[in-house]
Amino acid sequence: MEEKPLLKDRITEELRERIDKLQADVPVRIPSERDLSEMLGVSRISVRAAIKNLVQEGRLVQEQGRGTFITPRAASIKSLHILCSPDIKQNDPFYNEFLVQLTNEAAKRSIHLFIVHPDRLPDRRQDCPLLAVGQWDAGSLATFAGLYDRVAMLLGDAVSAPNVTQLVFDDERIGREAADRLLNLGHRELVLLAGPDRYRSARLRAQGFADRVRERGGAFAIRAAKMNWQGGYESGDEVAGWLRDGSPGSGAVPTALFAANDWMAAGVIQKLKECGFRIPEMLSVVGCDDIPLSSQFEPAITTFRLDMKAMIARTLEALQEDEPPERDAGSEIKLAADFVERDSLIPLR
Incomplete structure (x- = not known):
């Protein structure tokens, strides 16, 4: 039986x-x-x-x-070369986390990773793809495309580079959504804590935020600073002055702030607390990047999470195309970010 x-x-x-x-x-x-x-x-x-x-x-x-x-299918990619822009600092927490996640994902897919130095490029064509991280000019990308089967550029400005797949987070959309989130909660007088324009993410987040606030009839004051804790902390004195006396231009007291990243948000919050301001009761704050500190800070920082695992998966998917299409100048694949609401954001009272 x-x-x-x-x-x-x-x-x-x-x-x-x-x-x-x-x-x-x-x-x-x-x-x-x-x-x-x-x-x-x-x-x-x-x-x-x-x-x-x-x-x-x-x-x-x-x-x-x-x-x-x-578990994904066995990858058609056996080896992957990684080339990081000289502009990327070795202690940059975002890129360090990216490399850790990429290493983990590559291990799952049995992909061998090799770090390539910009000054020591291969002298003959490679039969594996290249991932160029950070900002590269069109000439460099053309050189890479001549040396590798497929090339993807991650998190750099869009440039004219046929046969190079460019992947970026939709930073302008992040800025626009940050503005909408604050305005929808009744905040009309805002502060934009912006990073240097030379950084793509800072420039586009600021542009999206400013455009959206203007479209909806809000007002904002801008403070530019370095995209780190110190930049946010040192901005705190000026923001504190606006909270006491009103911001330049409108003269009104701001009720919410959008920072280009979480480090800046944490720095400015710390300084404002030392000056006697209650956060978020006297100023709501939104950051970006969802660094580990943002959930552990007091108050926990509302932010935008850049899904690194999804970014890596999409990048590997693009690199696995047998015959990647020739792309027009400036074309790119834009990746969405997730809004993460925490204690630093409340409705206007």
């Missing part, structure tokens, strides 16, 4: 078949245990046991706080 398979084995096989159909070149999130138990008409305990089996098989991977994902 044929023995019936155990319930756990039956569920595992059913999920295995679904996974094989859904598997892609990037991680695909599967429904929650609760949803799967309802879909399959079985208990969550049985679903959990089946998922554990599939994780052990390497078909699924679990990420704490994010869910369970189908």
Whole structure:
């Protein structure tokens, strides 16, 4: 007599078949245990046991706080060269985190990473793709395209570079959404704590914010500073003066501030607290980048999360195209950011 398979084995096989159909070149999130138990008409305990089996098989991977994902197909990329712009500082926390995440994702996909120095480029054409991180001019990108099968530039200004895929976060949209979030909560007198224009992210976030505030009839004062804690902290004295006496131009007291990044936001908050101002009761604050400090600060900083894992997955997807299309000058793939609301933002009272 044929023995019936155990319930756990039956569920595992059913999920295995679904996974094989859904598997892609990037991680695909599967429904929650609760949803799967309802879909399959079985208990969550049985679903959990089946998922554990599939994780052990390497078909699924679990990420704490994010869910369970189908492991991507074996990559067509075997090796990837990384070239970082000389403008990137070695202690830059964003780029350090990016390299850590890229290394982790490459390990999952069995991709070998090699760091290339700008002064020691290969002397012959490579049969692997290149990821150029940061800002590069058109001449450099043309050189790279002549040396590598495929080239992607990540987080630099769009330049005329055929056959180079350019991926950026939609920083202008971040600025516009920051303005909308503040205005929708009743804040009409705002402060823009901007970074240097030479940085693409700072320039576009400021531009998007300023354009949107003007479109909706709000008012704002600008303070430019370095994009670090010290830049925000040193800006605190001027912002404190505006909170006491009114901002230049309108003369009104501002009620909310948008900072180009979280380090600046944390610095200005600290200085204002030392000056006796209560945050967010006297000034709501929104930052950007969702650095680890932003959730641990007091108050926790409302921000925009740049999903690094999604950025890396999209980059690898672009580099895996067999024949990447020739792109027009300045074309780019824009990546969205997620708004993360925390204690530093409240409605106008």
